[in-house]
Amino acid sequence: MLVHGTIHPQQPELARSPTREVSTLTLVRPDDWHLHVRDDDALDVVVPHSAACFGRALIMPNLRPPITTTVQALAYRERILAKVPPGLAFEPLMSLYLTDNTPPDEIDLAKASGVVIAAKLYPAGATTHAEFGVSAVDLIHPVLERMEKLGLVLCVHGESIAPDVDIFDRERVFVEKTLSPLVRHFPGLKIVFEHITTAEAAQFVRVSGANVAATVTAHHLFYNRNALFAGGVRPHFYCLPVLKRESHRQALLQAVCSGNPRFFLGTDSAPHTARTKETACGCAGCYTAPLALGLYAEAFEAEGALDRLEAFASLNGAAFYGLPPNEDKITLRRESWKVPASYDYCGDKLIPLRAGGAVAWKLAGDV
Numbered sequence: 010m011l012v013h014g015t016i017h018p019q020q021p022e023l024a025r026s027p028t029r030e031v032s033t034l035t036l037v038r039p040d041d042w043h044l045h046v047r048d049d050d051a052l053d054v055v056v057p058h059s060a061a062c063f064g065r066a067l068i069m070p071n072l073r074p075p076i077t078t079t080v081q082a083l084a085y086r087e088r089i090l091a092k093v094p095p096g097l098a099f100e101p102l103m104s105l106y107l108t109d110n111t112p113p114d115e116i117d118l119a120k121a122s123g124v125v126i127a128a129k130l131y132p133a134g135a136t137t138h139a140e141f142g143v144s145a146v147d148l149i150h151p152v153l154e155r156m157e158k159l160g161l162v163l164c165v166h167g168e169s170i171a172p173d174v175d176i177f178d179r180e181r182v183f184v185e186k187t188l189s190p191l192v193r194h195f196p197g198l199k200i201v202f203e204h205i206t207t208a209e210a211a212q213f214v215r216v217s218g219a220n221v222a223a224t225v226t227a228h229h230l231f232y233n234r235n236a237l238f239a240g241g242v243r244p245h246f247y248c249l250p251v252l253k254r255e256s257h258r259q260a261l262l263q264a265v266c267s268g269n270p271r272f273f274l275g276t277d278s279a280p281h282t283a284r285t286k287e288t289a290c291g292c293a294g295c296y297t298a299p300l301a302l303g304l305y306a307e308a309f310e311a312e313g314a315l316d317r318l319e320a321f322a323s324l325n326g327a328a329f330y331g332l333p334p335n336e337d338k339i340t341l342r343r344e345s346w347k348v349p350a351s352y353d354y355c356g357d358k359l360i361p362l363r364a365g366g367a368v369a370w371k372l373a374g375d376v
């Protein structure tokens with residue numbers, strides 16, 4: 010990674026001081042290892058935002074109905090590719106949505122496709138469009154065995170669905186009750202613990218073997234749960250797993266800035282119409298695609314760790330998935346820009362995170 014300007018030399022784990030006066034950052038083009046782009050008209054709006062910055066993205070399968078087969082995933086991939094603006098080379102990588110009834114042979118088809126690189130475990134009802142998810146992990150053991158054998162990655166939405174578990178404890182309880190036993194039972198299964206939000210999740214990944222990694226979103230690195238209630242209810246900060254208290258945000262920052270290669274970028278950018286967010290029972294999901302990289306840069310910079318951003322954003326995820334890094338580079342400039350108040354979206358508005366606010370880092374070439 011090229012860092013232009015003054016930067017402190019590489020320092021050992023966590024003993025870092027604020028970076029000063031860095032004005033541009035050139036990095037291998039990053040990938041987004043956790044992205045929702047929806048379908049149909051939504052693709053027109055959101056695909057160009059991700060394609061402007063990221064080389065590849067792992068597309069989440071939680072459409073309604075969900076993407077449960079390789080045939081569906083390949084057709085969905087074509088619909089996404091059709092919306093990539095000319096001149097950009099954005100590659101959607103696909104995932105399957107696991108249900109109680111996924112046949113193990115579907116995993117063979119996924120693996121053979123070369124572009125379906127993961128299958129996603131949504132505990133039933135845990136999040137947006139998760140109602141077709143897995144009601145008990147034991148039910149999919151034959152599928153997980155096949156994934157372990159063939160080397161297909163399991164992506165996990167790691168939250169307990171037990172109704173008596175406090176929403177702020179769902180991730181921690183999932184680690185104890187579900188993920189730890191699963192990792193023990195399938196020691197060769199590659200697992201990505203998606204969008205981790207707690208110190209317990211970061212610690213679990215840290216002490217696990219090379220087969221367990223995690224994605225971390227920009228918003229969980231930058232905001233704590235106070236953002237949800239700053240002067241009133243803020244629906245555009247509501248996502249699942251929900252934002253946590255400050256000590257957890259600090260633990261996530263430590264994890265991503267530590268240089269551990271098993272933490273990498275996954276924005277979990279999740280568009281919803283304004284109408285479905287700003288209502289009595291609003292949808293979970295933050296739309297961050299247009300500003301995510303700038304937000305990550307702000308978070309790493311505040312930790313004096315801009316020199317660790319490239320590995321997190323552009324190298325670690327590809328290595329975990331067994332793919333080469335992108336060949337081209339991008340440049341981020343320190344130049345404040347204003348996030349649009351909204352985008353036209355599916356006959357309504359799409360309100361991005363930090364709408365109308367400023368982001369300190371801008372992708373060179375963006376207008």
Ligand code: NCD
Pocket residue numbers: 045071136137138166247248249250277279280293294295
């Ligand atoms: C996601 C969505 O809207 O699809 N929502 C969210 O709050 N993150 C689903 C998910 O990843 O949990």
Ligand code: ZN
Pocket residue numbers: 043044045069277279
């Ligand atoms: Zn998601």
